[in-house]
Amino acid sequence: MDKARPIIEMKGIVKDFGGLRAVDHVDLELYPGECLALVGENGAGKSTLIKVLTGIYRPDGGRIVVDGNEVTINSRREAKALGIEAVYQELALVDTLDAASNVFLGGELTIPVLGRFFHILDNRKMYREAQSVLKERLGIDLEGRKDPVFNLSGGQRQSVAIARAIYWKAKVLVMDEPTASLGVGEIKRTFDLVHRATAEGVAVIWISHNLEQVFTVADRILVLRGGKCVGVRRCDETTMTEIVGLIVTGVAAAA
Amino acid sequence: MLKRGGRSRLLRYIDILGPWVGVILCFIVIGSLEPRFISPGNISAIIVDASTYILLAVGMTFVITGGGIDLSVGSILALSGVVMTVLAKDTAIDPILAMVVCLAAGTLLGLVNGLLITKLKMPDIVVTLATAISYRALVHVWIGARVLAGLPPALTYLGRTRLLDGLLPVSVIVAVLVVAVADLLLYRRTRFGRYTIAIGGNRTAAIHAGIPVDRYKIYTYAFAGFMAALGAIILAGRFDAWNYAFGTGKEFHVIAGVIIGGTALFGGLGRLWGSLAGVLLISMLVNGMVAIGVSYFWQPVGIGAAIILAVAVYTITGRRQSRGVGGGE
Numbered sequence: 049m050d051k052a053r054p055i056i057e058m059k060g061i062v063k064d065f066g067g068l069r070a071v072d073h074v075d076l077e078l079y080p081g082e083c084l085a086l087v088g089e090n091g092a093g094k095s096t097l098i099k100v101l102t103g104i105y106r107p108d109g110g111r112i113v114v115d116g117n118e119v120t121i122n123s124r125r126e127a128k129a130l131g132i133e134a135v136y137q138e139l140a141l142v143d144t145l146d147a148a149s150n151v152f153l154g155g156e157l158t159i160p161v162l163g164r165f166f167h168i169l170d171n172r173k174m175y176r177e178a179q180s181v182l183k184e185r186l187g188i189d190l191e192g193r194k195d196p197v198f199n200l201s202g203g204q205r206q207s208v209a210i211a212r213a214i215y216w217k218a219k220v221l222v223m224d225e226p227t228a229s230l231g232v233g234e235i236k237r238t239f240d241l242v243h244r245a246t247a248e249g250v251a252v253i254w255i256s257h258n259l260e261q262v263f264t265v266a267d268r269i270l271v272l273r274g275g276k277c278v279g280v281r282r283c284d285e286t287t288m289t290e291i292v293g294l295i296v297t298g299v300a301a302a303a
Numbered sequence: 304m305l306k307r308g309g310r311s312r313l314l315r316y317i318d319i320l321g322p323w324v325g326v327i328l329c330f331i332v333i334g335s336l337e338p339r340f341i342s343p344g345n346i347s348a349i350i351v352d353a354s355t356y357i358l359l360a361v362g363m364t365f366v367i368t369g370g371g372i373d374l375s376v377g378s379i380l381a382l383s384g385v386v387m388t389v390l391a392k393d394t395a396i397d398p399i400l401a402m403v404v405c406l407a408a409g410t411l412l413g414l415v416n417g418l419l420i421t422k423l424k425m426p427d428i429v430v431t432l433a434t435a436i437s438y439r440a441l442v443h444v445w446i447g448a449r450v451l452a453g454l455p456p457a458l459t460y461l462g463r464t465r466l467l468d469g470l471l472p473v474s475v476i477v478a479v480l481v482v483a484v485a486d487l488l489l490y491r492r493t494r495f496g497r498y499t500i501a502i503g504g505n506r507t508a509a510i511h512a513g514i515p516v517d518r519y520k521i522y523t524y525a526f527a528g529f530m531a532a533l534g535a536i537i538l539a540g541r542f543d544a545w546n547y548a549f550g551t552g553k554e555f556h557v558i559a560g561v562i563i564g565g566t567a568l569f570g571g572l573g574r575l576w577g578s579l580a581g582v583l584l585i586s587m588l589v590n591g592m593v594a595i596g597v598s599y600f601w602q603p604v605g606i607g608a609a610i611i612l613a614v615a616v617y618t619i620t621g622r623r624q625s626r627g628v629g630g631g632e
Binding site for chain 1: 488491492493494497500504505507508509511512513514567571572
């Protein structure tokens with residue numbers, strides 16, 4: 049795992065909405081195989097910054113470098129093509145389809161029939177492959193269930209969304225408040241999922257208000273305040289007190 | 304109201320079997336009030352009548368599953384039927400060719416719906432309402448009050464023929480076969496089916512997955528038009544004639560049948576066999592109400608009651624009827 053070169057570099061990103069500067073010359077570096085937490089109060093610019101990265105907003109200033117190449121990201125599809133995936137349960141999944149269908153949505157495996165003209169879906173193979181990703185790479189066992197994902201728990205749905213991103217070889221997973229509607233057991237499972245993903249070299253951006261969870265799951269923390277980056281710390285080199293201080297006052301409190 | 308976690312097995316079975324239970328109940332209740340209702344001859348008449356609308360319901364199921372609605376299927380049936388019967392009667396062309404033209408015409412009329420909806424970005428209900436009226440008007444313009452009777456045998460074969468000494472109408476075989484192919488093949492094992500479900504279930508997710516949503520929407524409407532034309536062929540065969548009134552108002556029979564059958568009105572979940580049962584149930588109700596002497600004017604009330612009852616059952620079994628989580632950024 050080459051930790052020397054970042055997979056994502058956002059340099060001097062600016063985003064304005066009318067007279068309001070939501071993101072003010074923010075630099076962000078993200079390395080393969082790490083989990084970077086993005087913290088800050090509501091309105092600090094976390095969501096906006098991430099939307100710039102995932103192609104929903106275009107920055108008014110600054111550059112984005114992905115894997116050494118400078119890029120412009122004009123749409124969510126372009127972000128996906130670059131390997132940047134936002135994992136939101138609600139956005140990614142079709143509730144009435146089963147897990148395997150969701151993992152393969154848009155890229156189904158098919159069996160050609162009558163020459164190459166007509167293709168039917170290879171449901172069995174997609175089921176096996178999806179099970180393999182979920183079980184072996186993410187440690188989630190759906191126990192052979194083929195029912196629609198709306199029957200699954202929040203944590204299981206999230207793992208399907210992550211499995212989808214991983215299957216399609218995402219390099220960066222963006223998770224925005226991923227534990228918001230989960231129970232305790234599922235929160236732990238989400239941490240496990242993140243660790244498994246990072247172990248494979250995937251980089252994870254974790255946006256959250258919950259600093260306890262951040263210190264459990266993340267390697268580094270980037271603090272935003274008023275649209276500006278006020279500090280980047282390694283989790284093992286800082287304390288919650290210092291981070292809280294940065295969030296609230298923008299100044300590193302005495303550790 | 305989205306219910307996470309598993310619903311109980313029992314509720315799920317009620318959900319799927321519901322319309323069939325309705326069919327059986329109808330059979331028993333009306334049959335006990337009026338035994339002539341369940342005579343083989345009457346049952347035969349009911350299922351033959353239903354067969355045309357089952358075909359339309361197959362198309363409608365895909366349209367609704369994809370998040371749309373088609374109010375024009377009755378008019379497409381009428382117009383493609385007119386094209387076919389006028390060609391068959393007034394020209395020397397091969398009746399089989401007339402049937403092919405009918406199917407092509409229906410598909411084209413459906414295609415128009417799909418194009419107007421996606422390119423003009425107008426609501427499905429508005430566009431198909433407009434085409435319903437326009438296509439119907441074209442029928443009047445074309446044949447006025449004329450009745451085209453006495454159609455070539457090749458054309459009427461599918462609608463008119465009964466095998467096994469009159470017990471097994473070919474039209475019913477066609478309807479059941481079409482439903483089987485539509486469910487087992489189209490719905491479950493083609494991109495057409497899969498993407499239709501995705502587009503209706505979570506359009507945002509479908510777009511983000513790279514699915515060409517407009518294209519597949521158009522396919523559903525073209526398919527509905529094709530099915531309406533197939534229904535026209537059956538109908539022409541049954542009556543060995545055509546007139547301007549055929550198909551009038553039938554979109555409601557079809558839509559009601561699809562809803563009772565369990566297809567979610569806002570998309571994402573299609574129940575093809577359920578649509579068959581739902582259409583059959585309504586045909587039984589209409590016939591049955593006549594059999595027990597209910598006034599013609601009360602019949603729509605009976606159908607309305609059936610719809611409300613069905614939706615109530617689905618709500619109790621935890622099925623969401625409102626637009627599901629579609630995300631939004």
